[in-house]
Amino acid sequence: MTALQKDRGPGSPVAARPAAPPEPPARGRAPRRQGTRRYWWFTPWLYLLAPLVLLVTFTYLPIADMLGYSLTDWDGVSPTSENVGAENYADLFTRPELFKVFLVSGVYLVASFVQIAGALYFATVLSFNTRFRNLFKGILFFPYLINGVAIGFVFLYFFQPGGTLDSVLRLFGADGQQLWLGDPDLVNKSLAGVSVWRFMGLNMVLFLGAIQSIPPHLYEAASLDGANSWQQFRHIIAPSIKPIISLSVILAISGSLAVFEIPYIMTGGANGSETFVIQTVKLAFKFDKVGLASASAVVLLVLILIVTWIQRRLVPEERVELS
């Protein structure tokens, strides 16, 4: 009995693993039948039951529902709704006031490139010998852990007329108060600045992890060849962490499409700071236009999927081993 059991192994996924005991290939051919004595066919399903129910209920069902709602004029409450075909989509793309939220995304997108550049710079600096390295790393990363509402309040105070920012600027001789959150030309830049403040540390830590996985002898060889730190960055660091940089760029793009929390908390979308998600939430839960909001969410989802697809095409699946 024991010998038989040993031969069977817990099924074929094992066979592919190097750690697995060598199994005759002929045996691995018919894994399903083999496994039956080991465990009932439904055993794995017992473990998968709860996760699958949750997955379908909270991911796939909503997508399907949303596609359905997007073709109706449902208000979210009434038992009936008209089928309006593609009217919601036509609305979205033809009414400029609904479409202009994408301009706001543009500001966040630019900011996220600033964020990635900054993170790259600080990650590089901190991966070389630097005093108080861990302190600086900690300080720069900490904002990422702070509660979004708390950050919202911190920066509401920071941007107040005569508030922290104005006071600091006055210390440096700049005079005149700016309506950092009241001026439609400035508000999105101020808010995007908060995003950079909040998320740069995360990018930095990810880059740092990637940089640290570069074998140190590469640097040694490079410095023997007389490469300076810029050349080391250019020819060793940048190529080695390319996958994670490209991933960050993709996350930056989909992230700038999905901005919600900070502008909603700080301005509620006033003064031209409304983002795509704020608009969708307002359409759905304030103006009871679930149909239109769904169409809008479908558009967002499709955009994000396209971005992700492009990334997969441009950067072949490469495993970045961190930490």
Add this chain to the structure above:
Amino acid sequence: MTTTATPNTRTPRRAPAPRAALAGTAKYLSLVLASAVVVVPLIVILFTSLKTGREVGDTGPLTLPDNWFNLDNYVNAFQQGNMLQAFLNTTIILVVSTAGTVLIGSMTAYAIDRFEFRMKKLIVGLFLVATLVPGVTTQVATFQIVNDLGAFNTRWAPILLYLGTDIVSIYVFLQFIRSIPVSLDEAARLDGANSFTIYWRIILPMLKPAIATVVIVKGITVYNDFYIPFLYMPASDLGTISTSLFRFKGPFGAHWETISAGTILVILPTFIVFLALQRFIYSGFSAGSTK
């Protein structure tokens, strides 16, 4: 931004010391400047939280508080802001959903990695594709489902959503479970253990590092989440840390000393946890967010 990059030092060996010193100074200058950008807004809030209402009106934001031990605002924020209730609600949601995430994530990883079954590829694909769908995009429809389940305005709404939409933790577990030798399972099987015993007595204890990662990442995410409790639990006695703090906007209006105190109250636990668990937090987030 790239002040220390010094692309013009062609031959570093000959590079004179002053230039290196200059680069060093620029490097530290940039680090100190960036740290100041991070710290100043937070410090100012701390100052404000220690001032009296009159002080806030009379002095600039950069002025130090008169009395460093003026904790009135904290008492006020804690009591009138219903922060006790908020911490309680958040704790309940946090504990249940973190424990659930660990169980569900590890079970899924166990089933996918250790068993061979029909439609396995499809199941893996379903989990994979779900990572591409940001939760915020499907919220309109998810709301209707939560509503139909009768979970709206109960603590179950966020718990279910945190459990149901966390694919990242499944990945963390999957990554990790691959590195646990199957021979351990087999040895246990020879001793007559069934699959659940193997999962519970062998796999789960071996997954400890992955569990630590998931608990930290999930814990911080749940503690900080605003969107889900805001949308699904508007009842005032169901306020979480985030939504209760958000409500400060109304009653305390321009009372920045109280709002600041509430803000510091919310940040403080995060800060303490960060100081205590720094190392794990860094690796947790780099393991969690790249998948």
